[in-house]
Amino acid sequence: xxxxxxxxxxxxxxxxxxxxxxxxxxxxxxxxxxxxxxxxxxxxxxxxxxxxxxxxxxxxxxxxxxxxxxxxxxxxxxxxxxxxxxxxxxxxxxxxxxxxxxxxxxxxxxxxxxxxxxxxxxxxxxxxxxxxxxxxxxxxxxxxxxxxxxxxxxxxxxxxxxxxxxxxxxxxxxxxxxxxxxxxxxxxxxxxxxxxxxxxxxxxxxxxxxxxxxxxxxxxxxxxxxxxxxxxxxxxxxxxxxxxxxxxxxxxxxxxxxxxxxxxxxxxxxxxxxxxxxxxxxxxxxxxxxxxxxxxxxxxxxxxxxxxxxxxxxxxxxxxxxxxxxxxxxxxxxxxxxxxxxxxxxxxxxxxxxxxxxxxxxxxxxxxxxxxxxxxxxxxxxxxxxxxxxxxxxxxxxxxxxxxxxxxxxxxxxxxxxxxxxxxxxxxxxxxxxxxxxxxxxxxxxxxxxxxxxxxxxxxxxxxxxxxxxxxxxxxxxxxxxxxxxxxxxxxxxxxxxxxxxxxxxxxxxxxxxxxxxxxxxxxxxxxxxxxxxxxxxxxxxxxxxxxxxxxxxxxxxxxxxxxxxxxxxxxxxxxxxxxxxxx
Numbered sequence: 001x002x003x004x005x006x007x008x009x010x011x012x013x014x015x016x017x018x019x020x021x022x023x024x025x026x027x028x029x030x031x032x033x034x035x036x037x038x039x040x041x042x043x044x045x046x047x048x049x050x051x052x053x054x055x056x057x058x059x060x061x062x063x064x065x066x067x068x069x070x071x072x073x074x075x076x077x078x079x080x081x082x083x084x085x086x087x088x089x090x091x092x093x094x095x096x097x098x099x100x101x102x103x104x105x106x107x108x109x110x111x112x113x114x115x116x117x118x119x120x121x122x123x124x125x126x127x128x129x130x131x132x133x134x135x136x137x138x139x140x141x142x143x144x145x146x147x148x149x150x151x152x153x154x155x156x157x158x159x160x161x162x163x164x165x166x167x168x169x170x171x172x173x174x175x176x177x178x179x180x181x182x183x184x185x186x187x188x189x190x191x192x193x194x195x196x197x198x199x200x201x202x203x204x205x206x207x208x209x210x211x212x213x214x215x216x217x218x219x220x221x222x223x224x225x226x227x228x229x230x231x232x233x234x235x236x237x238x239x240x241x242x243x244x245x246x247x248x249x250x251x252x253x254x255x256x257x258x259x260x261x262x263x264x265x266x267x268x269x270x271x272x273x274x275x276x277x278x279x280x281x282x283x284x285x286x287x288x289x290x291x292x293x294x295x296x297x298x299x300x301x302x303x304x305x306x307x308x309x310x311x312x313x314x315x316x317x318x319x320x321x322x323x324x325x326x327x328x329x330x331x332x333x334x335x336x337x338x339x340x341x342x343x344x345x346x347x348x349x350x351x352x353x354x355x356x357x358x359x360x361x362x363x364x365x366x367x368x369x370x371x372x373x374x375x376x377x378x379x380x381x382x383x384x385x386x387x388x389x390x391x392x393x394x395x396x397x398x399x400x401x402x403x404x405x406x407x408x409x410x411x412x413x414x415x416x417x418x419x420x421x422x423x424x425x426x427x428x429x430x431x432x433x434x435x436x437x438x439x440x441x442x443x444x445x446x447x448x449x450x451x452x453x454x455x456x457x458x459x460x461x462x463x464x465x466x467x468x469x470x471x472x473x474x475x476x477x478x479x480x481x482x483x484x485x486x487x488x489x490x491x492x493x494x495x496x497x498x499x500x501x502x503x504x505x506x507x508x509x510x511x512x513x514x515x516x517x518x519x520x521x522x523x524x525x526x527x528x529x530x531x532x533x534x535x536x537x538x539x540x541x542x543x544x545x546x547x548x549x550x551x552x553x554x555x556x557x558x559x560x561x562x563x564x565x566x567x568x569x570x571x572x573x574x575x576x577x578x579x580x581x582x583x584x
Contacts, residue, residue: 096544096580097117097119097583098114098116098117098580098581099114099115099580100113100579100580103549103575103577105572105573105574106137106571107137107145107572109137109574110132110134112131113130114128115127115128115129116128116129119583122159123160124156124157124158124159125157126155126156128153128154128155129152129153129155130151130153131149131151132149132150132151133149134146134147134148134149135147139180141183142182142567143180143184143195144178144180145180145569146176147175147176147178147381148175148177149174151171151173152171153170153172154171155168156168159219162219163219165219166215166216167214167215168213169213170213171212171213172208172210172211173209173211174209175207176204176205178204178205179203179382180566181434181564181566182436186435190290190433191290191433202288202289203288203436205240205381207237207238208237209235209374210235210236211233212233213231213232213234214231214232215230215231215232217230223259223265224257224259225257228252228253229252229253231252232248232249233248233249233250234247235374237373239373239377240385241281241287241288241385242281243279243280243386244279247277249275249276251271251272251273252271252272253272254269255268255269256268260315264316264317265316266313266314266315266316268313269311269312270309271308271309272307272308273306273308275333275370277303277304277305277370278303279301279303279373279389280300280301281301282299282300283385283386288384290432291432292431292433293431302335304335304389305333306330306331306333306370306391308368309327310346311326312325313325319352320349320350320351321350322348322349323349323363324347325346325347326343326345327343327346329344329368331391331393333370334389334390334422335389344366344367344368345365345395346365347364348363348365349361349362356404358401359400360400361400362398362399363396363398365395365396365398366396368391368392369392370389371390371391371422371440373387373389376424379424380438382437383437383438383440384429384438384439387439388439388440388442389440390422390440392422392423392424393422394418394421395419396419399414399416400413400414401414408456408457408458409455409456410454411452411454411455412452412453412467413451414449414450414451415449415450416448416449417447417449418447418449421444423442423488424440424442425440425441425442425443425489425490426439427439428564436566438563441489442478442479443477443478443488444475445474445475446474446475447471448471448473448474449469450469451469453497454466454467460503461504462500462503463500463501463502464499465497465498466499468494468496469494470493471491471492471493472493473488483524489523490520491521494516495515495516495518498513498514499513500512500513508540509537509538510537510538511537513533513534514533514534514535515532515533515535517531517533522564526564528561528562531558531562532558533555534554534555537549537551537552538550544582545581546577546580548577549575549577549578551572551573551574551575551576552571552572553571553572553573554570554572557571558570
């Protein structure tokens with residue numbers, strides 16, 4: 001794997017050198033005679049501190065964070081070239097192609113993560129990964145809040161004659177969670193029952209998802225050469241209350257590079273995708289606790305499809321680039337009276353200024369995304385069975401500015417204005433008397449977004465990040481059966497982040513993070529207040545094979561609500577270790 005990485009790096013360096021030489025052509029040639037001496041350099045270890053999500057609360061994009069290896073900012077100067085030095089060959093270093101991560105936390109939260117892959121090989125790579133994270137705790141007056149996810153993935157890749165790459169992966173995932181959003185007093189007042197009178201199976205949702213992905217792509221990127229890629233994904237979701245959704249996704253692209261004015265380049269692309277779904281709902285009289293709508297027991301089955309064509313051309317003129325294209329989409333997913341065709345723009349202009357210290361991008365884009373059953377249950381784990389499915393259409397005016405103020409300091413700013421049709425949000429369903437089950441709510445609205453962030457990186461020892469977004473929604477409209485809306489439910493009006501990472505001698509890793517989430521409207525008469533979270537993580541690397549970690553979420557110990565009637569835990573602590581076995 002390291003040799004493959006070195007070959008790819010050499011190709012990229014050669015491409016960059018060739019581009020620089022095109023600007024100043026010399027009538028010179030150099031002939032080098034001598035034997036080739038390969039050298040394998042010692043690479044720096046990438047920092048991937050453990051990542052754990054509070055599965056109890058499932059606050060997507062709120063109190064969850066991802067710790068990525070600190071990236072080096074681009075320097076504003078180019079060093080002078082030096083002569084290559086001959087280095088005595090070194091033996092191949094040990095590879096760490098596996099790890100085992102184990103942990104346990106309060107609320108009876110076990111964690112297990114196992115990864116193994118093949119070692120160095122120029123042609124093939126294969127491996128397996130297993131992960132498990134669950135919680136078996138409880139909240140006073142709300143009882144058990146059991147939830148968890150378990151998954152296993154097999155993957156492989158094979159390169160044929162350094163020109164064609166074949167790849168595949170097979171994945172199985174099992175999720176479960178409780179619709180625990182009702183208190184003991186609510187249960188007794190509404191249904192006349194106590195917690196001992198019901199079983200957790202009465203309000204527990206289980207999801208099983210099997211996915212097989214297979215594809216191929218050629219590795220041809222030269223000018224006047226034809227490149228292509230094809231991918232097939234099959235997935236099958238079967239869940240509680242006899243829900244089933246089968247998805248077949250076929251996508252691919254063809255691209256061709258061509259020279260322009262001897263020193264510039266253009267690339268023409270044609271992307272196509274077919275996203276087809278077949279679904280069936282056959283509850284046979286079984287529904288979550290508190291359902292009082294007989295219509296939910298009806299058997300429903302059907303199929304939905306989306307087809308997209310996206311031709312575009314990229315023109316590359318050194319510091320100026322044009323991305324010009326369009327997307328034509330056939331929407332047979334939303335079940336409107338007639339199948340609809342939609343046209344979306346796909347135009348972006350990018351320019352680098354001040355010796356690449358500043359980069360500006362302006363664009364007008366759009367797209368069409370399916371909100372299928374699998375998507376809905378991931379976004380909101382408390383969704384009702386047989387939820388309404390539609391495709392969201394959006395048109396976006398976007399602007400982005402990146403400013404590398406120094407080798408260690410970089411700032412980004414973005415602004416966008418979007419027109420959205422069938423924008424996905426949620427509201428409590430009036431067919432469940434415990435008021436703990438949600439139904440999709442699709443609105444038409446306009447969204448203005450303004451965001452900025454700044455990052456400071458000091459040689460991977462210290463990383464500071466600060467940023468946030470402001471959101472404003474207007475022209476909010478529902479269907480004729482819904483009352484007027486003054487807000488898009490469960491959308492914050494702003495968010496903010498402040499985070500710091502410290503790497504002390506590659507031995508101690510520290511992460512501290514604070515997040516703020518603005519107010520959200522949950523229904524016409526209720527508003528969720530501002531929420532804040534403080535998270536921290538410490539990892540001690542005993543040696544290259546063994547490390548220990550402590551993960552702490554929600555250190556403010558607040559009982560926040562991301563979904564109405566669903567209180568979170570007050571704090572999550574997970575202590576564990578990671579072990580890696582070196583191999584040659």
